[in-house]
Amino acid sequence: MAALPFIGLGVFIVWESRNLKYYSEFGPGAGFLPFWVGAVLTLLSLTWLGQVTFRPVADMPEVFLPGRAGTFRVLSIVMALVVCALLLDRLGFSLTMFAFLAFLLFSLGRQNLVVTIVIAVAGGFGVCFVFERWLGVFLPKSSIAFLRSLGL
Numbered sequence: 001m002a003a004l005p006f007i008g009l010g011v012f013i014v015w016e017s018r019n020l021k022y023y024s025e026f027g028p029g030a031g032f033l034p035f036w037v038g039a040v041l042t043l044l045s046l047t048w049l050g051q052v053t054f055r056p057v058a059d060m061p062e063v064f065l066p067g068r069a070g071t072f073r074v075l076s077i078v079m080a081l082v083v084c085a086l087l088l089d090r091l092g093f094s095l096t097m098f099a100f101l102a103f104l105l106f107s108l109g110r111q112n113l114v115v116t117i118v119i120a121v122a123g124g125f126g127v128c129f130v131f132e133r134w135l136g137v138f139l140p141k142s143s144i145a146f147l148r149s150l151g152l
Contacts, residue, residue: 003052006045013038073108080104092142092152098124 013034020031066074084100091099102120105111111119131137142148 003045003049007042007049010038010040010042010045014042076107077104088140090143092147093139094124094128094152095142095147096124097127100124 015038017031017034017038020034021029022031022035023029065071080100080103084096087096087099098120101123102116105116105119106113109116128139131139142152
């Protein structure tokens, strides 16, 4: 039954998008995106409702909550996100994302060290390069003068 609010939200978005211009002389108008987002949300929610309504109910496992290792993994991810948010202005996007990805992949993943470092470098420095050079979107830089002088 959780699909019903999403169906209602999708229908509401489609209904309200009628007040916006669907297409303008330059291309898609302000109502184009809301219309299609609402339509897709409604369609996917209807599909979800059909799946949960007509599929046989599976038995719940006896142990629903994660064990000690699972709890540690969840808490470490949450703590890493909190530390990431706190360090973003201080260290800048590149270093923060590098450290965040390296920590998660090293502590929670099953990759070797080389794969972890390559993914962390690509996710931290590569994403920053793509956004700034190709897309023209500048990501946060470090507030530490030494790191800022290095372009981080």
